[in-house]
Amino acid sequence: MRLNAVDAGTGRPVVLLHGLFGAAQNWGTVQSALASLARVVALDLRNHGAAPHDPVMDYAAMAADVAETMTALGIPSAAVLGHSMGGKVAMALALAAPERVERLVVVDIAPRRYGPSNRTIAAALQALPLEHSLTRKAADSALAATIAEPGMRAFLLQNLRFENPPYWRNGLDEIAAAMPVIEDFPELGATYAGPVGVIRGSRSDYVRDEDWPAIRALFPAATLTAVAAGHWVHAENPAGFLEVAEPLLGLG
Numbered sequence: 001m002r003l004n005a006v007d008a009g010t011g012r013p014v015v016l017l018h019g020l021f022g023a024a025q026n027w028g029t030v031q032s033a034l035a036s037l038a039r040v041v042a043l044d045l046r047n048h049g050a051a052p053h054d055p056v057m058d059y060a061a062m063a064a065d066v067a068e069t070m071t072a073l074g075i076p077s078a079a080v081l082g083h084s085m086g087g088k089v090a091m092a093l094a095l096a097a098p099e100r101v102e103r104l105v106v107v108d109i110a111p112r113r114y115g116p117s118n119r120t121i122a123a124a125l126q127a128l129p130l131e132h133s134l135t136r137k138a139a140d141s142a143l144a145a146t147i148a149e150p151g152m153r154a155f156l157l158q159n160l161r162f163e164n165p166p167y168w169r170n171g172l173d174e175i176a177a178a179m180p181v182i183e184d185f186p187e188l189g190a191t192y193a194g195p196v197g198v199i200r201g202s203r204s205d206y207v208r209d210e211d212w213p214a215i216r217a218l219f220p221a222a223t224l225t226a227v228a229a230g231h232w233v234h235a236e237n238p239a240g241f242l243e244v245a246e247p248l249l250g251l252g
Contacts, residue, residue: 001061003069004050006042009035013078014249015070016042017086020118020182021156021170023049029238030245037251041078043069045089047171047178054171057178059186063093067100079249081105083234084206088185094192095218104196104219105248107241108204108231110211111185111218118183121147122176125156130166139166196222197248199241201229223248 006024008031016027024042034040044051046065054061066089070078080101082090087109094101124146128139139160143153159170175182196219200207207224215222225244229236234245246252 001046001052001054001065001068002072003046003065004044005069005073006031007039007073008032008041009037009039011038012250013039013041013070013075014251015066015075015078015080016040017045017066017080017082017089018042018048019084019086021048021121021159021175022083022086023158023170025049025158026155026235030234030242033238033242034246034249034251037246038079038249041070041073041075045086047174049170053174055174055177057174058181059088059092060096060188062089063096066090066093067097070100076100077102079103079105079251081107081245081249082109083107084109084231085182091192091218092186092188094194094196095188095190098190098192098194101192101194103194103248103250104192105199105245106196107199108201108206108233110207110215112211112214113184114206116179116183119176119179121156122172122179125159125168125172126176128160130168132165134162134166136160136162191217192219193221195248195250197244198222198224199233199244199248200224200226201231201233201236202226203229204231204233206231 027042080090087106227240234241
């Protein structure tokens with residue numbers, strides 16, 4: 001599957017992969033900063049943003065999408081940076097096709113199964129009545145009972161198009177059905193020997209100390225750096241994130 005790409009800058013290629021329910025646009029601040037140093041391509045992963053929809057959402061398929069899109073854009077290999085679900089896609093790509101990944105940067109995710117908390121979010125979005133009269137304010141209010149954090153609701157509602165009738169731009173039903181696969185990480189029977197930087201949020205529990213042996217087993221050259229932030233490291237502390245990410249991408 002060829003993915004939608006937002007392309008900026010010139011020079012050595014860097015590929016950015018967003019997290020669950022996100023889109024390429026989530027990298028706006030980071031992409032603008034990095035575009036002065038490199039060619040930075042932010043992708044919409046399948047069933048997200050303007051990418052095509054498909055019921056298959058395993059990490060092998062999503063990694064293959066990234067490789068196919070890189071080829072279509074004339075990028076034989078790149079530094080690849082992914083956040084959360086996008087970090088798992090980036091890891092899967094490095095393990096399956098190491099020749100496509102010059103450097104790997106994984107943001108606040110580990111190669112393991114996570115709990116089902118995002119299923120509640122998906123169900124709340126699916127339950128939202130998409131009536132002709134629906135407004136952003138009404139949608140926000142309807143979601144507040146399940147999703148307490150206003151910033152999270154605003155992030156999720158970026159996927160809703162308030163037209164006549166409103167519709168979800170992303171493949172919400174496909175994402176919801178694939179959640180057990182998205183929560184997990186596959187056994188690919190490979191390791192990646194290239195340079196790997198793992199960035200975790202200091203206030204996040206997504207990457208735990210006990211995850212480190214599993215990370216190093218797959219990525220023996222991996223290093224770990226904490227940035228003062230929660231799970232949304234690049235959005236909560238873009239300056240701190242860029243200070244760490246640029247050298248890991250080979251740009252510092």
